[in-house]
Amino acid sequence: MKPSKWDQRVQRAAELEAVYPFAAEVLQFYRHLAEFQRKLYSSFEEINGNGSVRRVSRLSDEDLKLHFLLPKFRDFLSRMEAISPRPLAESARQLGREQSSRWEELLSNYWAGEIHSDVCDAQSLLARAFVQPYAESVADHAECANHDATSAICPFCCSKPLLGVLRPEGDGAKRSLVCSLCMTEWNYGRIRCAACGEEAVEKLAVYTSDQFGHVRVEGCDSCRNYIKTIDMTKNGLAVPIVDELATMPLNLWAQEHHYVKVQPNLLGI
Numbered sequence: 001m002k003p004s005k006w007d008q009r010v011q012r013a014a015e016l017e018a019v020y021p022f023a024a025e026v027l028q029f030y031r032h033l034a035e036f037q038r039k040l041y042s043s044f045e046e047i048n049g050n051g052s053v054r055r056v057s058r059l060s061d062e063d064l065k066l067h068f069l070l071p072k073f074r075d076f077l078s079r080m081e082a083i084s085p086r087p088l089a090e091s092a093r094q095l096g097r098e099q100s101s102r103w104e105e106l107l108s109n110y111w112a113g114e115i116h117s118d119v120c121d122a123q124s125l126l127a128r129a130f131v132q133p134y135a136e137s138v139a140d141h142a143e144c145a146n147h148d149a150t151s152a153i154c155p156f157c158c159s160k161p162l163l164g165v166l167r168p169e170g171d172g173a174k175r176s177l178v179c180s181l182c183m184t185e186w187n188y189g190r191i192r193c194a195a196c197g198e199e200a201v202e203k204l205a206v207y208t209s210d211q212f213g214h215v216r217v218e219g220c221d222s223c224r225n226y227i228k229t230i231d232m233t234k235n236g237l238a239v240p241i242v243d244e245l246a247t248m249p250l251n252l253w254a255q256e257h258h259y260v261k262v263q264p265n266l267l268g269i
Contacts, residue, residue, distance in 0.1 A: 006038035012239035016246045023246045025085075026267060030245055032083040033129060033266070040072065041133040059157035059182065063138050064111045066104055069131075073103050076130050091122030107131060113158070125268050132181060132266065139182035149187045152194045152262075154179035160263040161194050163244045164218065164229030173233045178240060180263040194218065195225035195262045207254070212247045214238055219259040226259035245269070 003011065013031035017024045047068055080092040095103070110127035139156050152161060154177075162180035166173040175190045192199050198220050205219040214235035219226040228250060230240040245265055254261070261269075 004038075006034060006041060008239050009034045009242055010038070012237075012242040013245075016242060020246050023248055026248065026269075027242070027246055029083060029085065030242065030267070033080075036076065036079050036083075037129070037133040040076070040130070041137055043072065044068075044134050044137040058155070059135065059138060059142075061108075061112055064108065064131075066107065069107065069134065070100055070103055073100075073107070073130060077126070080126060080129070088122050088125065092126060095123060095126060125266070128181070129266055132183075135182040139179075139184050149189055150192070150197060152177060152188065152192075152197065154182065154184050155186050156184045157182045161188075161227060162263050162265060163240055164188070164194060164227050165240050166229060166231040166233055168233050173231065175229070177227075180265075183241070193220035193223060193225065194227040195220060196223040198222040205257075205259075207250070207257075209250065209253075212250060215243055215247045215250060217250050217254050217259075219254060219257065224259055225262050226254045227262045241265075 010031055013027045013034065017027045017031075020027070047065060074096060077092045077096040081089045081096065083089075084092060095106075106123060106127050107130070110124060110131060135157060142156065153159070154161065157179060159179050159181040161177035163178050165176050165178060165185065167176065168174075173190075175188055176185045177188045177194055178185050188194065189199070191201060191204065193204060198204060200222075203221040205217075205221060207217040207219070208215075214231045215238075216229050216231065217226055218229055228244050228247065230238050230243050232238060232240075235243075245267065248269065251261070251269060
């Protein structure tokens with residue numbers, strides 16, 4: 001039986017802990033988070049699962065079912081307090097003492113896109129980690145309309161991409177982007193900045209390292225943004241969201257060359 005995508009994420013994080021000792025703490029935290037997110041996702045399927053019926057739409061404010069989500073938020077905060085690095089754990093502890101009206105405000109604002117574009121404070125990271133499996137569940141039971149392959153914005157929830165993926169196609173590879181919130185994957189031009197759409201080859205920098213042969217940094221000298229792309233043609237066992245987390249030295253190279261990440265990951269990196 002093929003492992004679920006959540007099982008694959010948890011298993012890959014455990015594998016890479018041994019391969020990349022410098023990333024072991026980050027991967028261990030993500031593994032614990034993903035295990036809890038897997039449970040949340042399963043419970044969210046209760047309201048998002050609808051058999052073979054699929055709808056063509058984009059994510060909307062009405063898709064946030066707070067009456068269903070809020071009762072699960074306290075357990076999530078308790079779990080995050082137990083497994084998170086100190087600053088995030090402290091934020092989870094403080095937020096756990098707040099009234100549910102504050103939770104509703106935080107989750108509603110995040111869902112509406114008022115804080116999740118560029119803000120990476122502890123509370124917005126907690127909101128993102130909680131609603132991410134919910135948004136993914138909603139996306140898994142929806143069907144997006146045809147999407148323009150020149151747009152770097154998620155066709156389902158309008159969030160920025162977290163990473164790029166190269167997948168085998170014919171004798172080469174096809175590029176796609178993966179949403180930072182709902183994990184929707186959509187086709188995107190191979191030679192194109194994932195932030196501003198720049199297509200001039202001389203302005204698009206690519207950095208690779210022997211240490212991470214299947215992951216590359218793609219930077220843009222026009223907007224100074226970058227994204228990491230996981231090349232599945234070089235490592236078919238990679239799990240993009242996990243491999244992106246594990247390759248932190250590539251982020252350091254990008255920062256040293258004054259590039260800014262298009263969208264930080266779940267850990268704010």
